[in-house]
Amino acid sequence: MKQDLKKVCQAAPRCGGCNMLEVPYEEQLIKKQKMVEKLLKQFGKVNPIVGMDEPMYYRHKVHAVYAYDKKKGIYHGNYEEKTHRVIRVSHCLLEDQRADAIFNSIDDLARSFKIRAYDEDSGYGLLRHVLIRIGHYTGQILVVLVLSSPILPSKNNFVKALRKLHPEITSIVINVNDKNTSMVLGDKEQVIYGRGYIEDQICGYTFRISPKSFYQVNPVQTQLLYQKAIEYAALTGRETVVDAYCGTGTIGIAASKNADRVIGVELNKDAVRDAVVNAKTNGIKNIQFYQKDAGQFLVQIAQNGERVDVLFMDPPRNGSDETFLSCVGKLAPNRIVYVSCNPETLKRDLEFLKKFKYRMVEATPYDLFPFTGHVETVCLFSKLR
Secondary structure (H helix, E strand, C coil): CCCCHHHHCCCCCCCCCCCCCCCCHHHHHHHHHHHHHHHHCCCCEECCCECCCCCCCCECEEEEEEEEECCCEEEEEEECCCCCCEEECCCCCCECHHHHHHHHHHHHHHHHCCCCECCCCCCCCCEEEEEEEECCCCCCEEEEEEECCCCCCCHHHHHHHHHHHCCCCCEEEEEECCCCCCCCCCCEEEEEECCCCEEEEECCEEEEECCCCCCCCCHHHHHHHHHHHHHHHCCCCCCEEEEECCCCCHHHHHHHHHCCEEEEEECCHHHHHHHHHHHHHCCCCCEEEEECCHHHHHHHHHHCCCCCCEEEECCCCCCCCHHHHHHHHHHCCCEEEEEECCHHHHHHHHHHHHHHCEEEEEEEEECCCCCCCCCEEEEEEEECC
């Protein structure tokens, strides 16, 4: 039986953040399983989807937009689907409930401190967005105030008032975004409380999470997905491993204890900086990180005649480009473990890799995004000899 959206969430369906909210969870899993099978079953085995025991309040990276209304005053919410109209969301079924409470407190404090919401049309106002990141296992909380100017009036008093309401907050950062852009975060940051980052744990390792660092939003499912990825790699301790699109080094670090050598490559300089710190924090000595385009890096190591046994790749939603995949073909690793957030681009990339005599051994879908249409898939490719 479908749920009444108005009773479950006041912002649905205008918000568009959870377009499967009216579908019972077991039915969601069936739909996603069928979608992945339709795209990938022709290439190899597709295992049953791994769902969540508790599929609500799973997002540990949460973003809110701030706006102003004459009746409501300053308030936070999400953009209405396919628009830049801000829908008020005081309680979200997908987001960690600690974040909800902090957003609502920032609403109240902004009114009290007479902080104006930024207006995209006029360019006036100060508070554009708030980003909250929460460590699932550590409980640490990072609050990022995205402002149009580096000056927050009564900054010290604002921090003191916010921490009085939420002593669980461990760090607060001002991020300055003074450009007319749809990007949430700007280039400049100022730490106004704490260390400017939080830490969390995956697969027994500790990872630093900064405002701009890529880190999966669903830590419970991410741990299961990474365990499967490492299982697929079948490492024996003798392999050279490349972790492409490595972000903060999570997969490479988790795999390092079973490899001879791990090389991580990532274009985002903030993520690479965190990856280097993460390796040092965890005492990992057989891993190196490079801030480079992944495709160009693979070309370079192929030209140098280096051997790579296993390639981990976790590309963005649009998948990899043909330049990168051609480099993979030239490098010819024995196994590729592909982590995908878009089964359609995974299928496209798999078709391309067939030119280099790779076949899909099996794939396992994971529901990292309950109540949405998205599904994560980890897939093992092997080289035909």
